[in-house]
Amino acid sequence: MTTQPALVLDGIEYTYESAPMRFDLTVAPGEWLAIIGPSGAGKSTLLDIIAGFLPPERGRVTISGADMTGVPPSQRPLSFVFQENNLFAQLSAMQNVGLGISPRLRLSAAERKRAAEALQAVGLAGFEDRRPGEMSGGERQRVALARAFVRQRPLLLLDEPFAALGPALRREMLALLRDLRRRAGTMTVLMVTHHPEDARGFADNVAFLDKGRFVTVGPTEETLSASGIAAVESYLGTHTPS
Template identity: 50%
Template sequence: MLRLEGLVLEQGDFRLCADWQIGPGARVALIGPSGAGKSTLLAAIAGFLAPRAGRILWQGQDLGPLPPGARPLSILFQDQNLFPHLTLAQNLGLGLRADLKLSPDQRVEVDAALERVGLGGFGPRKPPALSGGQAGRAALARVLLRARPLLLLDEPFAALGPALKDEMLALLAEVASATGAAVLMVTHAPEDALRFADSVSLVAGGEAAAPVPVERIFADPPEALRDYMGRAPGTATGAVTGKGGRIGGA
C-alpha cells in the first residue's frame, strides 16, 4: 500500500498537499493543468524531492530515508530512460545489475522480456535506431524485468500518435498485471485515464486530491476538472462511456 501521509511539497512559491492511500495493483491517473504539481508529486515519491512535511510510506515503511535507487519502484519519463550508447540488452540489464555483470540466467531473462513486448532479437540494437513505439516497448520490458511493486509514469507516451499510444497503454496494462504493480500515471489526456486507470487524482489548486473512480469523476466532474477539460457539466461533450470507451458525445 502506498500512503501519502500529510504530505506537503514546496519549491519556492509552489506548494502541493496530498493525504491519501492506494492499494497494491491500483491504477491511478494524475490529471490537472500544467504546473499544478503532477510531476513534482512523482519526483517526491521517487526520492528526487524531499517533502516539506509529512511522509511517503510503502507497506508501512517510511521511504524518506531511502535514496531513489533503494525505493521499491520504477519510473518512466517521456524520454523512456534509455541510455543511447548502450544496446537494448544492456539497457534492460541495468534493471538487474548496475554493473551489467549478468549471469547466464539473467541474460535469458533479458531476452525473454524483449520477446514478451514484441522485441525479440532487438537486444543488440541501440535506442537511436528505434522508433518511438519500439523505445516505449523497450522501457516497459525493463519495468517487467525489475518487477517493482510501484510504477510511476510521467507522460511516457505523450509524443506518440493516437493508435500507437493506445497500443502502449494496452501493453502497459499487461505489464502492470504481470508484475502486480500499483501505477501512478501522469497524463493530460482524459481518454488515456479512461483506457488505463481505475481511478483519478485531480491535481489542482495546490492539492493532489484523493483518487476517485475514473468513470464517476468524468460523469460528474468537480469544478476544477471541468475548468481543465473546458466542458460544462451535463452537456453532450461531457458524456463518458465505460473503460476502453471515449469522451465526447454525438
C-alpha cells in the same frame, strides 16, 4: 492479516517556486491510478517526491507499510518510466533492459534470459542488439517498459511516458502496459498523463490535481464524467459558465 496500502502520502508538503503544495493520498495494492490536471499543478513534482528525487519539507512517504521518507531513490521499491524513456544511447536494447537487473551489467545466463524474455514480452524479439538511435519512439518506450518490469518492483511510476506518441500508438502502449501488469501479478501503477482518455479503459481510479492539491480521487468513469467540480469540468471542457 490486514493488507498494507501500496502507497501512503501523509501530510506531504513542498514548496515549488513559492507555490505551496500538499499531498495526502492512499493507493491500494494493485491499483492503477491516473493522475491528471493542468500544467503546473504539481504532477511531476508529486512523482519526484514519491521516488525520492525531491525531499518533502514535511510529511511521510510510506510504501507497503515501510517509511521511505529520507530513503535514497535507489533503495525504494519502485520503478520509474519517464517521458523521454531515459535510455543510454551507447547501450543496446538488451543492455538497457539489463540495467534494470544489474546496474553494472554483470548478468548471469539466467538474468540475460530474463532480459531477453522482457524484450520479447514487449514485442521486441530480435531487437536485442539495436541501440536507441536505431529505434522509433514507440520502440524506445517499449524498451523502457521492459526495463521497468524486469526490475520486479511492486510500484511503478510513469510520468507522461506516451505523451510524444500519436493517439493510436498511445492506446497500443497502454494496452501493452495493461498486459505486462497482468503478467507481473500485483503491481501498483501511478501514471501521470495530460490525456484523460488514456485513463478510460485502463486506470481503476483518477486523481485530479490542481494548484498542488488533490481536488478529487475516484473511479475513472465517475471522475471523468460530469463531476460537479468546477476545476475538473473546466479542465475537461465540460464546464458551462453560469
